[in-house]
Amino acid sequence: MDKKIVQPISRPVQGACGVTGTWRSQRPILDTSLCNGCLICWLYCPEAAISREDRDIDFTYCKGCGICAVECGKKAIRMVKEEIK
């Protein structure tokens, strides 16, 4: 008989609640020429979807809340309407 004990332990994975990028109605667009790399968008992203190195936004998980666009001191991020291709 298999005596392995099964415990209800969860392991961290990306997308534990699905591909949350599909929730997005607005898409943040970064203008790299205006960005001074202050990292405020990275710190304030609720989804940890903005990369620290090059501020690249992960659109698989970005929910389009727009906090990055409001908080950016250089106005380097703007929100555009998400459209179905």
Added chain:
Amino acid sequence: MKIKDLSTLEYITPGTGACAGCPSTIGLRIIGKALGENAIGFLTPSCAVASMGLTPQTCYTFPALNICFASAGASAGGAAMALDALYRKGKLQGEKPVVFNWVGDGGTYDIGFQGLSGSAERNDDYIHFCYNNEAYSNTGNQRSGATPQFALTTTSPTGKEIGQKNMPLLMLEHRPPYVATASLAYPMDLYRKVEKAKNITGFRYIEIHMPCCTSWRFPAADTIKMSKLAVRTGAWLLWEGEYGKLTLNGVTASLAEGRRKPAPLENYLKPQGRFSTMFKSPDKDKHLAFIEYNIHRELEFMAGRAKLLK
């Protein structure tokens, strides 16, 4: 300390179940950078639990245990004692992990209060984080002990009749080693307070103000803007205290000393849908003046409390 010097450690992975613009995940990310990898978290029922994903998947990278609503104080205190026993018996070696609670205002102000009060009095060794979004948002926005006066919730449909209680001050009067309030709008102040608390042994309490776009009814993009306005109008006070000694911090200190004029209260309350009935009522000016009076009274009271013990 600058944002650039913060650790790359993340307490959450992308793809959480939280609403767009959720302040709880922002808060978890910032405290995670301060607490580091060697930490154990306890979560009572709240949005933080509802948004973590279904077993066997989770979006949290720290060891997290889901516990029952009223037991935040008892569970974390028990875990800290169990760890102490294991170290004493030599079954565990190395640095003792930081035990922390990540609990909403319901689990702190109302349901979890007696356990927390007992735990503070026993001086159990853990950090209690209260993320205060001023309502039971997870179950559909019911009123809590932290909901401000005149705010709409499903259980106060004409606006709450009485104001919130001053929970951080109640915790300070237990005289634990460290009590602090923080705001997401001042992340480095929050980081400093968490890092300071991490290096203290005993009961530590940090309350973080979290404007919740879903229950307060404002656009998700304005989460941090609302945090900032709450501090600048004086509706949320930043302070820290050790063994009953209290110091006002940052913007709150300059407001109390009169070096800075408070921001207009209407800028903070008007965008929030939960105050819509108050703004439509014929007594609008009377209500606004009353809120302003209460904010001023609270600020003066805390400034006076800071002067009492030096």
